[in-house]
Amino acid sequence: MSNELDIWRTLPARQQPSWPDPEELAAAFAELSGLPPLVTAPEVRSLTDRLAMVARGEAFLLQGGDCAETFAANTADKIRDKVKTLLQMAVALTYGASTPVVKVARIAGQYAKPRSADIEASTGLPSYRGDAVNDIAATPQARRPDPKRMVAAYHQSAVALNLVRAFATGGFADLSKVHEWNKAFVRDSAAGRRYELMAVDIERALAFMAACGIDLDRTAALTGVEMFTSHEGLLMEYERALTRTEESTGEVYDLSAHMIWIGERTRDLGGAHVEFLSRVGNPIGCKIGPSATPDEVVELTERLNPDHIPGRLTLIARMGAKRVRDVLPAIIDKVNAAGHPVVWSCDPMHGNTRDVGGIKTRHFDDVLDEVFGFFQVHQGLGTHPGGLHIELTGENVTECLGGAEQIGEADLGGRYETACDPRLNTGQALELAFLVAEMLQQTRADRNSHHR
Structure with missing residues (x-):
């Protein structure tokens, strides 16, 4: 089996660092190979089972977190706030969908990033490729790819994973507590007031369960x-x-994570990434951009999920608000006609990046429009809009324009802290979740009316 797992070494591997010292790389590889896994095989299989529910239309996937994690920001407070934001979003989405929400964080391993050029135009230095490769500081020494940083990324991931597990199961994620946070969002934010009825409904549901003798604390x-x-x-x-x-x-x-995805820049059928990840048993995601053809996507699904296992493959559409309604329907039709049980997820971030005065940003209206388009396409085809894939933070950064807070171009410099692409701040992320909850309610109502 090890020979099959190394076939990728004979194929083109895009977006790999130019590691300067083969001996350093071999030493880092050997050290990582001897370390304990970060997650377990039964957990991975459990996620496949949950995603199979999404593929059947019985659940919804929420995937979110940093564009690029950094070692410096891998603190208890920042991890807690990201988990808190995801939990709050999930409660709103659960209410809207009336189905379970599968929660998958972009965390504990998102330390490498693809780049459009090997050399940074503004400095003439090697591009920053994430903390697992080099340092963001603009010096030749900092930008030298260092394989030991992959080992450091493993240890940073272990720290983050430990906290995520603790927050998920140690009472922090208690539904009553998360609902109180959402009530505060509804009460205190410009966006939230629109969702008072939803908050009241959730309150009633909790009271009903308590009245039926369900111990909410136990x-x-x-x-x-x-x-x-x-x-x-x-x-x-x-x-x-x-x-x-x-x-x-x-x-x-x-076992570096429960779910691994292949990016838009590395999904070529003859490349190393598709070859390698076709041979591991994890749930796999694959980003699909506007240049993808229906035939190409069907070929990818055949390579990555030849046994048609529900929950194995999530296709993450990142079309851009202007393209999603035109490009996505033919792809969904072709994949469905081929009998592939995939999860359809929407990444409304990567196709909507713009430059404002040299600052990379996204507008909340574009993000929302792509999600609307994604839902409209599925409604038209009678298929299940299965998930959201969002770059977000649990902090009040000013990286994306718009939203109820009306972040303007002049505000971008206030708290622009991302190591790579702009993220929704916690208020924008919750606003999006409540809007999507409304869409899910409408989808459910339409489905029920068709069944009458």
Whole structure:
């Protein structure tokens, strides 16, 4: 099996750092290969089962977190606030969908980023490729790719994962507590007032359960949640080093995270990323941009999920607000006609990036419009709009324009802290979640009316 897992080494591997010292790389690979896995095979299989529910239209996927994690920002407070934002979004979405929400964080491993050029035009230095590769400081030494940083990324991921597990199960994720946070958002924010009725309905539901004798403080499903981890499987040496064969089953899993996705820039059928990730048992995501053809996407689904396992493959559409309604329907039709049980998810971030005075940003209206378009396409085809894939933070940064807070171009410099692409701040992320909850309610109402 190890020979098959290394076929990727004979293929073009895009977006890999130019590691300057092969011996350093071999030493880092050997060290990572001997370290314990970050997640377990049963957890990975559990996520596949949850995503199979999404593929069948019985659940909704929420995937979110930083564009690029950094070692410096890997603190308890920042991790807590990201988890808190995801939990709040999930409660709103659960209410809207009346189905379970599968929670997958972009966390504990999102330390590498693809770049459009090897050399940064403004400095003439090697591009910053994420903390797992080099440092963002603009000096030749800082930008030198260092394989030891992959080992550091592993240890940083272990710290983050430990906290995520603790927050998910240690009472922090208690439904009553999360609802109180959402009530504060509804009460205190410009966006929130629109959702008072939703908050009141959730309050009634909690009161009804308590009246029926359900102990809200002692029911495991209400006091803790499952939260899975994910990142882009970009650095081939890192992913290969953390791949393990389960002794009891002989199954192979990439145990750096529960879910791994392939980016728009690395999804070529003849490339190393598709080849390698086709051989691991994890749930796999694949970003699909506006240049993708229906035939190409069907080929990708055949390569990545030849056995048609529900929950194995999530296709993450990142079309841009102006293209999603035109491009996506033919792709969905072709994949469905081929009988592939995929999860359809919407990434409304990456197709809507713009430059304002040299600052990379996104407008909340464009993000929302792409999500609307995604839902409209699925409504027209009678298919399940299965998920959201969002770059967000749990802080009040000013990186994306618009939203109820009306962040303007002049505000971008206030708290622009991302290591890569602009993220929705916590208020914008919650506003989006409540708007999507309304869309899910409408989708459910339409489906019920068709069944009458």
